């Protein structure tokens with residue numbers, strides 16, 4: 001919990017670097033663009049919305065962060081009808097003229113440029129939040145870059161992504177990047193309890209969450225077909241030399257964009273990193289060492305052990321694959337490469 005002036009709140013969990021950054025800023029020193037990066041389910045969009053409400057709150061305050069929850073600005077914001085807040089999730093396409101079919105909820109780059117060129121209706125600020133942003137084409141990204149050549153006063157753009165390597169360097173360089181780390185188990189448990197989950201179940205889900213509220217909810221839903229469970233199973237089978245099915249990554253699903261596939265693979269890679277780390281702890285004899293994913297201990301303990309030097313090499317290889325996935329290499333190749341790194345070497349004849 002952060003310190004806000006009396007009568008104001010700023011309700012986020014975790015988000016330490018973002019709190020440090022924005023807590024030390026005033027409105028005059030705000031940048032035009034922020035890029036919130038970090039794994040899925042650690043509060044990037046929640047923080048962005050709280051920040052937007054803080055900027056659109058009409059009750060005077062000395063700090064940047066904090067909202068009163070009862071002024072007209074706050075009321076409109078909470079109702080989802082504030083004219084100076086625009087939020088959209090997912091793919092940004094260049095526009096209807098490009099010929100591709102668009103869903104109603106999709107924001108086009110043309111919409112975006114129009115939104116960005118408007119001054120605030122009620123407020124001095126206008127906040128545009130593009131959550132889990134991906135640009136369908138370079139043209140769509142360039143529309144945003146044009147805005148940064150001459151940003152209108154008061155407009156603030158916040159992008160969030162869990163696959164920042166997929167954004168053009170020209171986009172990244174124009175935004176102030178704010179990293180979001182994983183949540184602690186206690187923080188995940190606290191969020192779940194606040195949502196009415198009994199303390200004991202919240203604790204179990206938090207222990208299995210790897211610091212992501214999204215994964216904690218998957219665990220609560222018993223969703224072992226979800227990405228987390230499937231990734232652990234894939235790790236176990238691949239390490240045992242089997243050809244594990246990676247259908248859960250939906251690489252052949254044409255309804256998903258390349259960016260969405262990358263995001264799925266990035267999330268799977270995080271799980272595999274945790275799995276490899278916990279397996280290494282168990283393989284090197286740390287039977288009682290605390291695991292990052294204690295709920296997967298049985299599966300990980302059943303994965304064949306390897307020589308210490310091979311364990312170390314495997315951890316390094318997994319870290320390399322994570323780096324590779326941040327580049328422009330296709331999601332399918334990243335998975336193939338990871339499989340090669342994990343599979344046991346054939347025994348010499």
Ligand SMILES: [Zn+2]
Nearest residue numbers: 057068071074
């Ligand atoms: Zn307010």
